[in-house]
Amino acid sequence: MKAALSRRQRVALSGFGLLVFFGGWEAAVRTGLLPSGMVPAPSSLWQAWLDEVHGGFWQQAILDSLSHYALGLLFGSVLGALIGLLCGMVPVLDAFLAGIVHLLRPVPGLAWVPFAILWFGLNTSGATFVIAISVFWINFYAAYAAVRSVDPELYELASAFGHGSFFGRLFKVVLPASAPGVMAGLRTGLGQGWMSVVAAELFGVPGIGARMMQASSLLATDVVVVYMLTMALLYAVTDFLFGFVRLRVLRWQA
């Protein structure tokens, strides 16, 4: 039996879940169940965070990472969605790119880091490139699948009312009909982008990832956790903001 929960109940329950998580964590460290050298207690995070804020590291890391994230997300999403849409619409292009796609798809974003350094150097562009690559594939496949699942009868409708040309189909049918799928891809990309921020900054481009690496080399686990939580928070904020965009674009689905 699946009991239906109200929105309020779900929010309350998820808050309670977090409380149990952090409470259990704190208790485990205090009772010595988890050695404090291995895991910082949640209560010690506050001081670590304040230190980072007072030093200005926290704000700077967020700003740096945000710029990598935003640029990587922009390039990866736009290119991925665009090429995915075109592949879904143009069979010749789809067939031509099929081999190349299968070749490159399994390469993880992290594997591109050496090339990012070679091609772009230890700077924003290099980090942006790594993020863009991992976001690209998500959007490519989401857009491609969305176009392929457009009801073919809508193309007939478009032809019957004078919109049978390539651009007629693109703007009157493909873009609006695939919008839900494309939006789902963008949303997944928002999360994937934050995950790749760490990889993108591994090699020394300043940002949240780089700061985490520094802290972990000094075994400052509390600082590492502070940035982990920071990233979770940033993801939550971007996802929340994207919710408004999605609601606006997909009003008709409400």
Next chain:
Amino acid sequence: MPLARLDDVGLSHDGGETFILRHVSLNLHKGEFVALLGPSGVGKSTLLRVLMGLSKPSEGSVTGPQDDVGAAEGRSAGKRRAQALVFQDARLMPWRSVLRNVAFGLEGLGLNRQEKRERALDALRLVGLEEAADRWPKRLSGGQRQRVGVARALTVDPDLLLMDEPFGALDPITRNSLQDELLRIWQQTHKTVLFVTHDIEEALKLATRIVVLSGSPAGITGELTIGAEQKTPDSPAFRMYAARLRAMIAGEPDPGGAPYWRSAEI
């Protein structure tokens, strides 16, 4: 001069030797309401799509009304479409409001925003759905969706209105009221209508002429002009015509040569 003309049209499956339609010739005259009657799956919709220009015939020729016919009738050329199609499944775009669904065919005709809105609203008024203009399609009932489909076709002011079993999926009560509404609109607008159906009673009720499509490959196996007396349900004339149409669909000889009730009267 007929408004639209099919001349010895044939259509084969994927350009091969298996024909769906063969030797179909049909003239449509201005102001007529023609029902294209035939069993399900015979190729009626295919014929409609050939006429609409959505499928190319393998043989024969198709002449449809041209887009500039309207110039002589007071409306400037290029702001209307020669033909419009009503689908069986309404086929509305879920991401467009009712009004914007109706305006779909008006886009690309060089109308400004206000003109498009007014013409779409006019069409919605004609089908009695003006107050639903800002609703989403999924909030409509089946009958309302079909009305929107009719409005979308009417708003481009076509010379030829092609309807592909538009009321086939509706419940009998809704179907009946939409049939009445269609007749009213037809009398009001004097459109030429080609109405595909597999329902003999529907064809008799609506059409001024019934063309029967049957066989495999499908061809025209009979044709009847319908007058007022054949339109009265359950009248002898209605029953006689229904019997003749059934025979035409089945490919049997026409039983209409000597109407039994007339020989009884003599």
